[in-house]
Amino acid sequence: MSKSDKNTSITPPNIFGVCLLYFSLYRKYSDYFIYICKINLNSMLDREDYIYKTNLGKAFCGDSLELIPQLEDNSIDLVMTSPPFALLRKKEYGNKEQNEYVEWLAKFGELIYSKLTENGSLVIDLGGAYRKGTPVRSLYNFKVLIHFCDILGYHLAEEFYWFNPSKLPSPIEWVNKRKIRTKDSVNTVWWFSKSTFPKADVKNVLVPYSDRMKRLIKNPDKYYKAKKRPSGHDIGNSFGNDNSGAIPSNPLQISNSESNFKYMSLAKKIGIKTHPARFPIKLPEFFINFLTDEGDIVLDIFAGSNTTGEACENLGRRWLAFENDISYLSASIFRFLPKEISKEKLEKYYHTVLNNEQIEIETEINLFSQAFKVEEGKQEYKEVN
Numbered sequence: 001m002s003k004s005d006k007n008t009s010i011t012p013p014n015i016f017g018v019c020l021l022y023f024s025l026y027r028k029y030s031d032y033f034i035y036i037c038k039i040n041l042n043s044m045l046d047r048e049d050y051i052y053k054t055n056l057g058k059a060f061c062g063d064s065l066e067l068i069p070q071l072e073d074n075s076i077d078l079v080m081t082s083p084p085f086a087l088l089r090k091k092e093y094g095n096k097e098q099n100e101y102v103e104w105l106a107k108f109g110e111l112i113y114s115k116l117t118e119n120g121s122l123v124i125d126l127g128g129a130y131r132k133g134t135p136v137r138s139l140y141n142f143k144v145l146i147h148f149c150d151i152l153g154y155h156l157a158e159e160f161y162w163f164n165p166s167k168l169p170s171p172i173e174w175v176n177k178r179k180i181r182t183k184d185s186v187n188t189v190w191w192f193s194k195s196t197f198p199k200a201d202v203k204n205v206l207v208p209y210s211d212r213m214k215r216l217i218k219n220p221d222k223y224y225k226a227k228k229r230p231s232g233h234d235i236g237n238s239f240g241n242d243n244s245g246a247i248p249s250n251p252l253q254i255s256n257s258e259s260n261f262k263y264m265s266l267a268k269k270i271g272i273k274t275h276p277a278r279f280p281i282k283l284p285e286f287f288i289n290f291l292t293d294e295g296d297i298v299l300d301i302f303a304g305s306n307t308t309g310e311a312c313e314n315l316g317r318r319w320l321a322f323e324n325d326i327s328y329l330s331a332s333i334f335r336f337l338p339k340e341i342s343k344e345k346l347e348k349y350y351h352t353v354l355n356n357e358q359i360e361i362e363t364e365i366n367l368f369s370q371a372f373k374v375e376e377g378k379q380e381y382k383e384v385n
């Protein structure tokens with residue numbers, strides 16, 4: 001045996017001894033070992049490299065394809081998002097060609113899957129589109145649906161249709177000029193889930209009763225008889241019960257015509273362009289109420305003007321916003337600032353974020369009266385002075 005062989009060889013008793021040593025060290029320090037792993041896996045809500053934060057959430061600037069992998073597995077209760085659509089008319093923030101779109105969006109869907117909690121959901125709002133040069137619809141949004149279910153393993157929990165009555169007619173060629181197509185006023189909103197029974201509670205999104213139903217609840221005997229309908233529906237006595245509201249349907253009628261709200265007016269105050277493709281806050285609010293509880297974590301991977309973050313803030317959910325355009329993210333802080341803020345302060349906050357300097361909205365100007373606190377598994381709010 002050469003000198004070097006002699007030095008490196010480990011005899012069987014040595015291997016046994018080393019294993020024993022490791023095993024006893026692991027047993028003694030396993031708690032610390034697990035703790036160190038947890039620190040490394042800490043959720044993004046604990047991270048300090050955010051662009052701005054409020055009491056309930058943090059906004060990060062970057063490509064979601066790089067940010068999503070940094071999330072802890074099984075940590076997100078809901079991803080609520082609206083990606084750039086596969087439109088023929090290019091938006092200023094750049095959208096993918098229709099044929100490469102499904103593959104592009106699937107990369108995000110694949111990364112999100114392991115980050116969702118077992119009963120978590122992914123809700124994607126997708127606008128419809130025409131194929132280039134023809135009055136024939138693109139199937140891209142349906143291809144996304146099939147790909148996410150067949151290839152990525154999501155379940156389609158339910159399909160929703162967001163009907164926006166205030167949508168402008170387009171494309172001009174088919175709708176306005178030649179008048180051979182109607183106004184396209186519906187976006188498809190796919191509700192994907194990881195399991196077959198994602199967390200959901202319709203009781204949180206009940207809608208007002210119709211006048212007829214109100215009359216029926218007041219005087220059930222006058223308006224209906226408990227019996228089996230020809231459709232097979234067994235309308236029993238409980239049909240006339242007042243459940244504080246009706247079960248909503250899957251077409252969601254929400255106008256996208258908010259023009260005078262805080263985000264817009266503060267942007268106008270300092271001459272900043274607003275995000276060109278925001279969804280109305282009622283859309284994320286519906287899904288947040290429906291699919292999450294207070295304190296749950298909601299992520300928007302294409303945050304834009306951070307409508308989802310504002311909805312979460314209003315509803316007591318924790319939030320994360322990922323957006324790769326710093327100017328959109330900078331203007332999105334207007335959502336969290338007081339309406340009466342001075343022009344000087346507003347400019348200061350906006351430019352702080354724009355220059356990639358961090359801002360803690362709640363401590364700088366103490367905007368919110370509530371801060372999130374989790375105590376022994378319960379979610380509670382405490383007043384901040």
Ligand SMILES: C[S@@+](CC[C@H](N)C(=O)[O-])C[C@H]1O[C@@H](n2cnc3c(N)ncnc32)[C@H](O)[C@@H]1O
Pocket residue numbers: 062063064065081082083084085093275277278279280301302303304305306307308322323324325328
């Ligand atoms: C349709 S807009 C979302 C608007 C948003 N729902 C709102 O209400 O303001 C899509 C956004 O995705 C952003 N985006 C596109 N690719 C991205 C990526 N890879 N990572 C992060 N953000 C991205 C765009 O800059 C754009 O602001």
